Amino acid sequence: MANNTNDIFNQEFSRRYDEYNEPLNAVSNNLRFLISVLLRHLPVNARILCVGVGTGTEISSLARQHSGWSFTGIDPSPDMLAVCAEKMHQEGCYDRCTLIEGYLSDVPATGHFDAVLCLLVTHFIQDHRRLDIYEQMYAQLVTGGSMIVAEIAGDMDSSDFDEMLASWAGLHSVASNIERDPEEIRSQMIERLLLLPPAQTERLISEAGFSSVQQFFQSLLIRGWVARKPVS
Ligand SMILES: C[S@@+](CC[C@H](N)C(=O)[O-])C[C@H]1O[C@@H](n2cnc3c(N)ncnc32)[C@H](O)[C@@H]1O
Numbered sequence: 628m629a630n631n632t633n634d635i636f637n638q639e640f641s642r643r644y645d646e647y648n649e650p651l652n653a654v655s656n657n658l659r660f661l662i663s664v665l666l667r668h669l670p671v672n673a674r675i676l677c678v679g680v681g682t683g684t685e686i687s688s689l690a691r692q693h694s695g696w697s698f699t700g701i702d703p704s705p706d707m708l709a710v711c712a713e714k715m716h717q718e719g720c721y722d723r724c725t726l727i728e729g730y731l732s733d734v735p736a737t738g739h740f741d742a743v744l745c746l747l748v749t750h751f752i753q754d755h756r757r758l759d760i761y762e763q764m765y766a767q768l769v770t771g772g773s774m775i776v777a778e779i780a781g782d783m784d785s786s787d788f789d790e791m792l793a794s795w796a797g798l799h800s801v802a803s804n805i806e807r808d809p810e811e812i813r814s815q816m817i818e819r820l821l822l823l824p825p826a827q828t829e830r831l832i833s834e835a836g837f838s839s840v841q842q843f844f845q846s847l848l849i850r851g852w853v854a855r856k857p858v859s
Pocket of ligand 1: 629630632633636678679680681682683684685701702703704707729730731745746747748751752
C-alpha cells in the first residue's frame with residue numbers, strides 16, 4: 628500500500644515545482660537525454676506510461692522528439708496533474724496525453740505500453756518490500772517493453788553514506804544558493820522517504836520478472852535503471 632504524499636505535492640508546491648527544480652536541470656537533462664537514447668527504437672506510434680508523472684517533464688521532452696507517441700500519466704496528486712495538464716496544453720501535446728489521478732494499483736493492467744517510466748517516485752514508498760509497483764509496471768508492458776526507473780537510493784547504514792550525503796547537501800546548496808545542512812536533509816529523508824541500497828532495488832526489479840537490468844545513470848544519490856519484460 629503506497630503512503631500518501633499529497634501533503635508534499637500540494638497546490639503551492641506543485642505550482643513552484645518546475646521553478647524549484649530548474650537549478651538541478653543539469654542533472655535532470657542528462658537523465659532525460661539518456662532516456663531518449665534508450666527508447667530511440669520504439670515504434671513511431673509507441674505508447675508510454677509515466678507513473679508519478681508529476682508536472683509532466685518527462686512527457687514534454689519525449690513528445691517534442693516523437694510526434695506519433697502517446698502518453699498516459701498517472702499521479703495521486705491532483706495539484707501536480709493540474710500543472711501537468713496546463714503544460715501539455717501549452718506545448719500542444721495534450722491531445723496525445725491521458726492523465727489519471729490515482730495509483731497504478733487503481734488502473735487495470737493493459738499489457739499494451741511499449742515503455743513505462745517511473746522517475747523520482749519509488750523512494751516515496753516507505754515499504755522495504757516495495758515489490759508491488761515493479762510488478763504493476765511489468766503487467767502494463769508489452770513483451771519486450773522497457774521499464775525505466777530513477778530514484779534516490781543509498782545504504783544509509785553504510786560507512787560511505789555520510790560522504791555521499793555531504794555531496795548531496797552540496798548539490799542542493801549550490802542549486803538553492805543557501806547552505807544546506809546534511810543532518811537536516813538526513814532527518815527529512817528518514818521522515819518522508821525510504822532509501823534502499825541500489826542492489827536491493829535491482830533485486831526487486833528482477834524479482835518482478837524483468838530481465839537485462841542495467842543501471843544507466845547515477846548523479847550522487849539519484850540512480851536510474853532500465854529493464855526489459857522478457858519475450859518468453
Ligand atoms: C518528485 S515528483 C517526480 C515527478 C516527475 N516524475 C519528475 O521526474 O519530475 C514525485 C511524484 O510522484 C507522485 N507519487 C508519490 N507517490 C506515488 C506512488 N506511490 N505512485 C505514483 N506516483 C506517486 C507524487 O504525487 C509526485 O507527483
